[in-house]
Amino acid sequence: MNRFVWLALLALGLLAPFAVYPVFMMKLLCFALFAAAFNLLLGYTGLLSFGHAAFFGGAAYVTGHLVKNLGLTPELGVLAGTLFAGLLGYLVGSLAIRRQGIYFAMVTLALAQIVYFLALKLPFTGGEDGLQGIPRGLLFGVIDLNRHVTVGGTPLPLALYYFTFALFCLGFGIIYRAIHSPFGQVLKAIRENEPRARSLGYKVERFKLIAFVLSSALAGMAGAMKCLIFQLASLTDVSWHTSGEVVLMTLLGGVGTVLGPAAGAFTVVTLQSQLTMVGPWITVIIGGIFVVCVLVFRRGFVGELGRLLRRSL
Amino acid sequence: MLIETPPADCILETRRLSKEFKGFAAVSDLNLQVQRGHIHALIGPNGAGKTTVFNLLTKFLIPTTGTILFNGVDITREEPADIALRGVIRSFQISAVFPGLTPLENVRVALQRATNTSYQFWKSDRCLKQLDDRAMALLDSVGLAELSGAITGELAYGRKRALEIATTLALEPKLMLLDEPTQGMGAEDVDRITALVKQASAGRTILMVEHNLKVVETLADRITVLQRGAILAEGTYAEVSQDPQVMEAYMGSSHA
Structure with missing residues (x-):
């Protein structure tokens, strides 16, 4: 994609906390990274994981525990959460990639439910209350990540914001590079025609597993970020609703596009916060939007835009 | 049938190969020998077990009993990707291309395998550009050079099959296994693919399953006729086509 587009997006990201409520902006970045990591699997490998919340939330708990109870510094906490999610991804992936299609999704869902149960029952997780x-x-x-800088009369948590933004750029950069690498090229071939990739001599399982570990580690990084921003790791983070939400975000924005999942995450999170006054009707509204999107533009809105502009976004 | 001593230059051999599906013997006690440098055709009526044999040889099915030897090495228990690394590359009955990639990328994915970069997710894919020249040469050899940037999924059927052959050749296979390369093609495409297979056979061995007897007659050095999972006859086209059993079982009276 055009270098100027990237520079413009970078500038927007750097200036965003002065225009948008910073905590909200950071939440957007977390979910954008989460969805982008998920898309590495669904969009570029063709694997639908229905248990990605296990990595997102699992990392949130691990980071939260280490930072709160063992006094780790935040960057080490995020690193530990990311590594934990990668390791968990290795275990889940090793079991799940032996199955195809819906069975793959079911195995990931089942294993994610185990993680949910552990988050509820393990002694350090705070049970129903979560880690607060x-x-x-x-x-x-x-x-000090709590430090606020007063700009025009409003105190802004700039240290935390730029830490989050830097992590987001790092994670997003890794995903972008993986997609546009020799490895990513083989992933696309596997997505397009798995038996053929196999008959060309590629060990498909190994490629899928590496993609799975990368995706889960980066989903974990997003969860670790979220835990520091909200100072909370809760059961919502590991629940299957969150797993479903990330599928929704990715499909809305455009599966298999670089910017689609981030755009989808921005849309869903913004709608959720803008529509809080309508109460429980929010799920109906988002569901309706989702149905319309799937029927009208199946490639997601970034996917459709890319088709109009005849370039991959 | 008596097992003859295999000829010294036998690249692929099966010994008493059998495959049963829930009690139904799709292939039984098959002893097949493919000589190096030959174009060897596997023919037979529908349900004779051709595709099953093919899938056994390419490891997409696991034999119930028997052994498969490639260059004298037992490959019976290997995975599809393993035999591909030994130089045994298959094609599929339906065209095996990567529809969302361009023809250039299709061939490049095959060329990439030998570069040992395929697991490197931290490297830019610009390093694959060095393969473009070879990929273009391969595309050119099958007449697809000017379509190198098209969307593969939108190519005509015959061109997809040509692309598939180019992709297979990129791996420099020792043995190519072609599953009905001219199936579902118009006469013009059949001629083109026949010529391509002939061209590709230089310096390598080809085993193909083929329905079109004209293609078999033009290309095959040796023919094995299968019936009910066993060998009915074997020999050159002239020998096989004169065999009364074959004429009755397969070609019928329509074969003059």
Whole structure:
């Protein structure tokens, strides 16, 4: 994609906290990274995981626990959460990739439910309440992530925002690179025609597993970020609703596009926060939008836009 | 049937190969020998077990009993990707292309395998550009050079099959297994693919399942006729087509 588009997006990201409520903006970034990581699997490998909340929420719990109870600095906490999600992804992936299609989805869902159960029952997770009051701490032991900078009379949590934004850029960059790498090229071939890829001599299972581990680790990074921003790791983060939501975000924005999942995440999270006053009707509205999108533009809105512009976005 | 001593230059051999599906013997006690450098055709009426044999040889099915030897090495228990690394590359009955990629990318995915970069997710795919020249040469050899940037899924059927052959050749296979390469094609495409297979056979061995007897007559050095999962006759086209059993069982009276 055009270099100017990337620079413009970078500038928007850097200036966003001065225009948009920063905590909301950070939430958008978390879910955008989550959806982008999920899309690496669904869009570029053709695997529908229905248990990605296990990695998102699992990492949130691990980061929260280490930061709160063992006093790890935030960057180490995020790193530990990411590694944990990658390891969990290795275990879940090893079992799930032996199955195809709906069975793959069922195995991931079942294993994610086990993680949910553990999050409810393990001693350090806080049960129904979740882990609360997680400190943000000192980045590298120096920079206080709670520090607010007053701009035009409003205190803004700029340290936390730019930490989040940097992590987002890192995660998104890794996904972008993986998609546009020799490895990504083989993934696309597997997605397009798995038996053929096999007959060309590619060990399909190994490629799928690497993609699964990458995707789950980065989903975990998003969860770890979320836990520091909201100072909370809750059962919602590991529930199957969250697994479903990320599917929705990715499909809305455009599966198999670079920017689609992020755009989809922005849309869903914005709708959720804008429509809180309508109460439980919100699910009906989002469901309706989803149905219309699937019927009218099946490639998602970024996918359709890309088709109009005749380029991949 | 008596097992003859295999000829010294036998690239692929099956010994008493059998495959049963819930008690039904799709292939039974098959002893097949493919000589190096030959175009060997496997023919037979519908349900004779041709595709089953093919899937056994390419490891997409696991034999019930028997062994498969490639260059004298037992490959019976290997995975499809393993035999591909040994140089045994198959095609599929329906065209096996990557529809969402361009023809250039299709061939490049095959070329990429030998580069050892395929697991490198941290590297830019610009490093694959160095394969473009070879990919273009391969596309050119099957007459697809000017379509290198098209969307593969939108190509005509005959062109997809040509692309498939180019992709297979990119791996420099020792043995190509072609599953009905001219199936469902118009006369013009059949001629084109026949010529391509002939061209591709230089310096390698080809085993093909084929319905079109004209193609078999033009190409095959040796023919094995299957019936009910066993060998009915074997020999050159002239020998096989004169065999009364074959004429009765397969070609019928329509074959003059």
